[in-house]
Amino acid sequence: MILVAGESLIDLIVGPRGDVHASPGGGPFNTARTIARLGQPVRFLGRFSADPFGALLAGKLADDQVGLALPEQVPQPTALAIVSLNEAGVARYWFHLTGTAGFVLDQPSAERALRADVTALHIGTLGLVVEPMAGVVEGLAGQRPSSVLLMLDPNWRASAIPDPSAHLARIRRLLVRTDILKTSMEDLPFLVPGDDVPAAARTLLGWGARCVLVTDGPAPVRAFTADGQQLTVPTPPAQVVDTVGAGDAFGGGFLAWWAERGLDRDQLADPGLLAAAVAAGARVAALTCTRAGAEPPWQQEIRAAEHPGGQPAPGPGTARS
Numbered sequence: 001m002i003l004v005a006g007e008s009l010i011d012l013i014v015g016p017r018g019d020v021h022a023s024p025g026g027g028p029f030n031t032a033r034t035i036a037r038l039g040q041p042v043r044f045l046g047r048f049s050a051d052p053f054g055a056l057l058a059g060k061l062a063d064d065q066v067g068l069a070l071p072e073q074v075p076q077p078t079a080l081a082i083v084s085l086n087e088a089g090v091a092r093y094w095f096h097l098t099g100t101a102g103f104v105l106d107q108p109s110a111e112r113a114l115r116a117d118v119t120a121l122h123i124g125t126l127g128l129v130v131e132p133m134a135g136v137v138e139g140l141a142g143q144r145p146s147s148v149l150l151m152l153d154p155n156w157r158a159s160a161i162p163d164p165s166a167h168l169a170r171i172r173r174l175l176v177r178t179d180i181l182k183t184s185m186e187d188l189p190f191l192v193p194g195d196d197v198p199a200a201a202r203t204l205l206g207w208g209a210r211c212v213l214v215t216d217g218p219a220p221v222r223a224f225t226a227d228g229q230q231l232t233v234p235t236p237p238a239q240v241v242d243t244v245g246a247g248d249a250f251g252g253g254f255l256a257w258w259a260e261r262g263l264d265r266d267q268l269a270d271p272g273l274l275a276a277a278v279a280a281g282a283r284v285a286a287l288t289c290t291r292a293g294a295e296p297p298w299q300q301e302i303r304a305a306e307h308p309g310g311q312p313a314p315g316p317g318t319a320r321s
Contacts, residue, residue: 006127027125034252245294253284
C-alpha cells in the first residue's frame with residue numbers, strides 16, 4: 001500500500017481565450033489518482049470540506065478506488081488554485097489557501113494512516129507549506145518505519161510560499177530521510193540557486209537524498225544516484241493539450257512501477273531498473289498532457305501505448321473504469 005499525504009484543491013483553469021472550468025487537483029491528489037489508475041493500492045491522507053467541491057474531490061478519489069484515510073468532512077472551505085494557460089498549454093498558478101479544508105491535519109490521525117501495510121510514502125507540494133498539515137507531514141516522514149520508501153516532490157510554488165528560507169530548511173531536513181527526490185527544472189533555482197543540473201543534483205544528494213530525478217517538460221529526464229550514476233531517459237512525444245498535473249503523473253507513474261515490482265530503496269542503485277521506472281513515469285506524464293486538466297491515464301491506456309496496433313500485453317493488475 002502506498003500512502004500519499006498532502007492537499008487536494010480545485011483548479012480554476014482559465015484558458016488563453018478566457019474560458020474557465022473547475023477541475024479537481026492538488027499535487028498529492030493527482031499523484032494518488034495516478035497510482036490507483038495504474039493498478040496499485042493507494043491511500044490518500046488529507047481532509048475534505050463539507051462544501052460541494054469537497055464532495056467532488058472525495059468522490060473522484062473514490063471513483064478511482066483511492067482509499068480515504070480521513071473520509072470525515074470538515075467545515076472549512078475547499079482550497080482553490082487559479083491556473084492560467086497560455087497558447088502552448090503551459091500553466092501559471094495563484095492560490096487561495098488560508099483557512100481551507102485540505103490543510104487540516106493532526107498528528108494522531110496521520111499516525112493512524114501510517115499502518116503496517118504501508119510500503120511507500122509520497123509527500124510534497126503545498127502539503128509541506130501550509131500549516132498545520134506541513135508540520136504534521138514532516139513529522140510523519142520522520143516516524144515512518146525504516147522499511148517504508150519515501151518519495152518527496154517539492155513542486156515549488158513560489159506564489160504560495162510566504163517564507164522561502166523556512167520552506168527550504170524543511171526540505172533539507174526531509175532530504176536526510178528521502179529515498180527518491182522528484183524535482184524539475186522549475187524547482188531547481190529555488191532549491192539550489194545558480195547551479196547547473198549536475199551540480200544541483202550533487203548538492204541535493206549531499207543533503208541526503210538517495211536518488212534525484214529531474215524533469216524538464218518534453219526534454220529527457222535526468223536521474224542521479226548517491227553512488228555517482230547519471231542517467232538520461234528520453235520522453236515520448238505527445239500532442240499537448242495542457243501540462244496541468246504532468247509532474248504529479250510522472251511521480252505517480254514512477255512510484256507505481258516501482259511498487260508493482262516489489263522493489264525497495266536498495267534497487268535504486270540498479271541503473272536498468274531506475275531507467276525503466278523513469279521511462280514508465282515519462283509515458284504516464286506524456287499521456288496526461290494529451291487531455292485537459294490533471295487526468296492521468298489508466299493502466300490499459302499505458303499498455304495500449306506500449307503496444308500500438310495490437311492488443312495490450314498481459315500484465316499484473318487490471319484497469320478500472
